[in-house]
Amino acid sequence: MKIFLSHATKDKKLVLRINKDLKSHGFDTWLDSDNIPIGGSIVTFIQQGLEDTDVFMLFLSPFSVHSKWVQSEWQAQYFKQVKESKIIILPILISDCEIPKFLTDIKYADFRDDNGYESNLSVLLETLNSMKHEKEEIHRWGEGKPNTSSIYDCTLDFLEDMKDEHISLPLRAHKKINILESLKKINRSGKILRLKKYKQAKIPARSIYDHILSVAYVADFLLPHIDHGIEQQEYVELARCIAFHELNEVVLGDIPTYTPMSQRQRKYSRTYAEARLRSVEPSKREKIANDFIWLFLNERHRISIDTVNKILSNKTSKINLTFRTFDKIDPIIAIWRYLHFYRGKLGVDSVFFTKLMRDFFENPDIKKFLRTNKLDNKILNLVINLQDRSKADQYYSNPDKLFQEKSLFQLPESAVKSAIEVVPLFFNNVSNKH
Known part of the structure; x- marks a missing residue:
């Protein structure tokens, strides 16, 4: 300029x-x-x-x-x-x-x-x-319109644009913390805790980076089939929310909100500071962490964080509600994705695996959010079915039979199946086009 x-x-x-x-x-x-x-x-x-x-x-x-x-x-x-x-x-x-x-x-x-x-x-x-x-x-x-309708591509662009962003304290004893690389290394703590107990197969946990891109990918498959009220020119803002909403975890680490964890388990899952951090109300600790990270970003990314905070503070915003919907349903979709990617490696059946992951099936927060905000019933129906452990076990043993039940999902079978089976489980080596 x-x-x-x-x-x-x-x-x-x-x-x-x-x-x-x-x-x-x-x-x-x-x-x-x-x-x-x-x-x-x-x-x-x-x-x-x-x-x-x-x-x-x-x-x-x-x-x-x-x-x-x-x-x-x-x-x-x-x-x-x-x-x-x-x-x-x-x-x-x-x-x-x-x-x-x-x-x-x-x-x-x-x-x-x-x-x-x-x-x-x-x-x-x-x-x-x-x-x-x-x-x-x-x-x-272009003039306010994304050159692609892909939420995933746009989200990945935002993330890759941060590849050189660091948190760098004045003290020379401390090394720089690369924000993007940290997102790739920080694992989802709830899954670490459970997957460590699974002895039949060595199964890695997803990272924060995996979760972010999974949310974007799932949005691409499901958005065309639900009533969300977002204009296509606003997709870029939805992607911005997806890309920037987890930056605070570079400082906080992933803290499961529904999963009860003992002090020993917290240490085991690498959330060392969780005991102290959980004494602070979640939105407050996230704001503190975001403000801290904001100090080290270039102005373009500062503006993005400010924009995201403004969108997420508006409880009636269509972009906010749609983003939070996909952010909340992604963890349970990911459990089904584990069943797909590790089919045949979890033993004769998946009962022990799904039992270990029971918190994802039992978590009432997802359905409560959907009902409170009166979002599309097709998404609520999807969640109700995905949180049915018996259906998950059936999917592991015979996926085709489950999807043949036309009344199972109100959303198109192809969209649900793609959200589970086409979306990668891990994204580090995935191309940015799909």
């Missing part, structure tokens, strides 16, 4: 300071003293600078509002913006002056107080980063 700094020569000292800080934060700026070479045509170079401009930063002071050079610059850009709606005019008030009438309805950045420079700069950077993020999103998705 290119920023043109229009100012009067007498305001140069503050403009140079702001220009230096903008550059140090990765912004591409145009300033006459930097971009016009000795002997170069001032008019020609200014015109070239204006042609490539995304943000026209106009420094307002008694000197600038009466300067012929500045007037010719900002008037040209103002009318170009009005005509084409492409250039963003951003006034910067640096000293008391009469603000031109056609700028009075545009909120300005206030740099009149020199003692408040750092605070003012922080606000300005946040504004510019937001503009940059919006520009990148439009470039990435």
Whole structure:
């Protein structure tokens, strides 16, 4: 994003300071003293600078509002913006002056107080980063519409975009924590606890990363068949919620909400800090963890977390309700997926395995959520059937016979079967297209 700094020569000292800080934060700026070479045509170079401009930063002071050079610059850009709606005019008030009438309805950045420079700069950077993020999103998705209807592909794009994001504390003794790699290494604690007890076969537990992409994949298969109220152009926000909602577990680790665990079991499942963390109400500890991680993210990902938090705080939001639905049903779908992927390796029957996993079948939270929010009955019917252990055992021994019962699922057989059998159990080596 290119920023043109229009100012009067007498305001140069503050403009140079702001220009230096903008550059140090990765912004591409145009300033006459930097971009016009000795002997170069001032008019020609200014015109070239204006042609490539995304943000026209106009420094307002008694000197600038009466300067012929500045007037010719900002008037040209103002009318170009009005005509084409492409250039963003951003006034910067640096000293008391009469603000031109056609700028009075545009909120300005206030740099009149020199003692408040750092605070003012922080606000300005946040504004510019937001503009940059919006520009990148439009470039990435088009005018607010994703270039794909796949929730999975979009979610994976969000995750892969975080591959270089780290939590890095100032203390040199601590190593960087790579956020994406941590999501791939943190296992679902409830499954670790149970799978360790299963001696007949060595079965690994899914990671947080596996869960995130599974939620997105399942959404792709089931969304077309349920009443959810989300427009296709909002799919990107659903994918954003799926991709970012588990980041707090990089700090907290996976803490099962329904599974009772002893201190020894917590240690066994690697949730070392769980005893202390569970003394804090879940939403509060997640907010604290998200705020901590937010500190280390680049501005684009900070905006994504802020957007997700805003969506998830709106209890009536269709995106929120749909996301939470798939997030809640994925664990029980995953149990059936284990039965499919390890069919024949769990012994003659799956009774012992499903008994170990009984909390996933007994958890009442899923059905309570669906009934409370009056979501599509087809999803509730799906959950009721998936939480029937006898049906799960039957599926392990004879899957075709179970799916031949047409009344078993109100959703299309192909969609349910795909959510169980086509979606991978582990995602580390899976292609990003399906």
